[in-house]
Amino acid sequence: MPELIVNREVVADTFSYLTxxxxxxxxxxxxxxxxxxxxxxxxxxxxxxxxxVWLASDQLAEDLDERVHQADVVAIEFPKFVDGRGFSTAYLLRNRLNYQGELRAIGDILLDQLFYLQRVGFNAFLLPDGKPAAKGLELLEPISVRYQASTDTPSPLFRQLESA
Structure with missing residues (x-):
């Protein structure tokens, strides 16, 4: 059974995924x-x-209307781990559309992608069968210094050092 991590805690998935x-x-x-x-x-x-609301990998953040801010969850599907379009969709939802709700990665995600998924704005991860949530939690903080700016660190490291 897939395990769900939300805000760095393993929780039960109460949602039904409809077609x-x-x-x-x-x-x-x-x-x-x-x-x-x-x-x-x-x-x-x-x-x-x-x-x-569930976005397939070929659907854009801009396809959502203003009512998305009332949605409890936006789930972005990764059909294959090599398909990185969901990273861009999440970043746009958080930074351009200012979506504040749960942003969930679903589909074929790898444990070593969780840190990077988190950086672009995901705060929930539905892990595929056989991927242990305990290991996923460990991998959410593998890197202590972030050089590049992203959703979780708006200023790149060189700007942080300039102002120090």
């Missing part, structure tokens, strides 16, 4: 594909339970 064909239940936590979100966001947000 375009699935009926949306009246209650319970659901994550729906972007097409369902675009058609039914108002009714999804009015129902009982938490609601999230």
């Amino acid at each position: 375009v064909e699935d009926a949306v239940p009246a209650t319970g936590d659901v994550i729906v594909p972007l097409a369902v979100w675009q058609d039914q966001a108002d009714s999804l947000l009015a129902r009982g339970g938490r609601t999230g």
Whole structure:
């Protein structure tokens, strides 16, 4: 069973991941594909339970509308670990669209990617079967000094040293 890390804690995943064909239940936590979100966001947000939207790797952050700020979760899918488009999508959601909710990486993610996923704004990781969450937690802080700027460190190291 996949394990979920949210804000550096292993938690139970209470969300159901629906497809375009699935009926949306009246209650319970659901994550729906972007097409369902675009058609039914108002009714999804009015129902009982938490609601999230699922972006496939070929969908853009800009495809979401202002209602995304009301979503509890935005899940970004990584169909293969070599597909890095989700990194850019997460960065744009956090820095251009100012999304403050849970940003969840799902799909084929590797444990050694967690640190970098976190740097661009992810705070939740649904680990594939066989990937232990305990090891993932260890790998969230492997590097103590960050040279490059990102979502978690807005100034590059040389600027930090200049102001010291």
